[in-house]
Amino acid sequence: MKRSNAQRLRDALEDDIINGRRAPGERLDADALCHEFGVSRTPVREAVQQLVASGLVTVSPKKGTFVARIGIDELIEMFEVMAELEGMCGRLAARRIDQAELEVLRQAHERCEVAARAGDSDDYYYENEAFHDCIYLASHNGFLAGEARQLKQRLKPYRRLQLQVRQRLMSSLEEHRDIVAAIESGDAAGAEQALREHVLIQGERFSDFVSSVRRFGLGREAMDGGEASR
Amino acid sequence: MKRSNAQRLRDALEDDIINGRRAPGERLDADALCHEFGVSRTPVREAVQQLVASGLVTVSPKKGTFVARIGIDELIEMFEVMAELEGMCGRLAARRIDQAELEVLRQAHERCEVAARAGDSDDYYYENEAFHDCIYLASHNGFLAGEARQLKQRLKPYRRLQLQVRQRLMSSLEEHRDIVAAIESGDAAGAEQALREHVLIQGERFSDFVSSVRRFGLGREAMDGGEASR
DNA sequence: ATAGACCTATTGGTATGCCAGTGTCAATTT
DNA sequence: AAATTGACACTGGCATACCAATAGGTCTAT
Structure with missing residues (x-):
């Protein structure tokens, strides 16, 4: 399968954004990209356009295109949804996982454990991804898995903040243990709850709080410039 | 705000697809569209491309673009996710709805009741949309609301099948009553459950069953043609 | 009759030029 | 000095032309 220039370009930019090489708010100059990749404007x-559709970049009409800058409020909302999707995957996985998948999940968990004990944060990050992907697969809902992966991608530029917290690595691992245990025993509600809180860290209380606070008009980023979309 | 030709075209096609004027599987001839709308290929x-991104159409390389034909298995998966999103909206709404929103919700429910008693199926369909949208709003999670609306759009071409069932209209109304009651009383779990089942009708048992059946290789639409995507 | 080798219309992808609307900045005016 | 105006460059959107790849059919030979 030969990939078009547009696809390669999209992937390259996506990768740059996700991995922080292009920071949120950074300008994407069309002509510069043309020259850089040796292609035309088309x-x-x-x-x-594809990146806009996936939410990674935004265009301010007549001002240019920029790497999407997500406000703290929207970020919370997205994490809330992410937690729900992960929880749903866990709930379904607990009911639907088969032996082979369970074995793969256990192995993924073990690799997480190895990385965690070694203190290798980057490695853990990668294995953690694989671990969660196992659960997506085990949900036996390909559409759900796709949505979860897509949203996770979109959140990736911001997750590094969350994951650099000291000791988060070890507590994350412990949560994984609970998740595996719940799925193993077919405890759907337990797996859902464990995964949801795993993503949300503190559960929904925090966002409840923020939500109620914002309703009193204390939002401090109302002047942040009109991020145009749809 | 002036809308571009591409946008108008997108909206027109989207509307056609959603309202069944272009059936799933139907071919979308690019040149014909050019002529029909009096625009160029660009x-x-x-x-x-935008419609592909939103999942309403698919392109089979070198064969043409077609209105997306969603297999029964993927359809079930999507409904499963839809149910979860709606349930989540309900759970959050039960905790976060304010007086004004609650009043609007009650009024929306009443309009549903009027339409239902009049037996006006089309009218009920419209008011039902509005009712659910109230709950989206009341979740105080704009991102979630957007995702829910988007997925609902995508499912619209197929929901007419589900809604034409006789007597479904009245039982739907009864479920609405329960939903409103749960939200009114701040019963988050109750609202979530009620909404989830409202969408899923029979809960997840059915899809569990299908999922397990499919694993035994009894899927009868494996030959349905390679729906290419991403 | 069937397998295999061309042939061609169609599709996908790209380059390029043009035009209109608008943000920006500077010059001019009061 | 502040404000108004005006020119210009930039951006977005569209049309058009060109080229490459291939699906699908036709033709040929065994």
Whole structure:
């Protein structure tokens, strides 16, 4: 399968954004990209449109295109949904996982454990991804898995903040243990709860709080510039 | 705000697909669309790409673009996710709804009741949309609301099947009553459960069953043609 | 009759030029 | 000095032309 220039460009930009090489708010100059990749404006335009559709970049009409800058409020909302999707995956996985998948999940968990004990944060990050992906697969709902992966991608630029917290690595691992145990024993509600809180860290109380606070008009980023979308 | 040709084209096609004027599997001839709308290939291409991104159409390389034909298995998966999103909206709404929103919800429910008693199926369909949208709003999670609306759109071409069932209208109304009651009383778990089952009708048992059946290789639509995507 | 080798219309992808609307900045005016 | 105006460059959107790849059919030979 040969990939078009637009696709390669999209992937390259996506990768740059996700891995922080292009920071939120950074400008994406169309002409510069044309020159950089040696292509015309058409594929660049196409790639940008796809990235807009996936939420990674935004265009401010007549001002240019920028790496999406997500406000703290929307970020919380997205994490809330992410937690729900992960929880749903866990609930379904607890009911639907088969022996082979369970074995793969256990192995993924073990690799997480190895990485955690070694203190290798990058490695853990990667194995953690694989671990969660196992659960997506085990949900036996491909659409759900796709949505979860997509949202996770979109959140990736911001998750590094969350994951650099000291000791988070070890507590994350402990939570994984509970998750595996719940899935193993077919405890759907337990797996759902464990995964939801695993993602949300503190559960929904925090966002409840923020939500109620914002309703009193204390939002401090109302002037942050009109991030145009849809 | 002036809308571009590509946007108008996208909206027109989207509307056609959602309202069944273009059936799943139908071919979308690019040149015909160019002529029909009096534009060149560029905006047509753009519109098609956006529709692909939103899942309403698919392109089979070198064979053409078609209105997305969703298999029964994927359809079930999508409904499963839809139910979860609706349930989540209900759970959050039960905790976060304010007086004004509650009043709007009650009024929406009453309009549903009027439509139902009049036996006006189309009218009920519309008011039902509004009712659910109230709950989306009341979740105080704009991102969640957007995702829910988007998925609902995508499912719209197939929901007419589900809604034409005789007597479904009245039982739907009864379920609405329970939902309103749960939200009114702040019963988060109750609202979540009620909404989830409202969407799923029979709960997840059915899809569990299908999921397990499919694992035994009894899927009868394996030959349904390679629906290419991403 | 069937397998295999061309042939061609269609599709996908890209380059390029043009035009209109608008943000930006500077010059001019009061 | 502040404000108004005006020019210009930039951006977005569209049309058009060109090229490459291939699906699908046709033709040929065994």
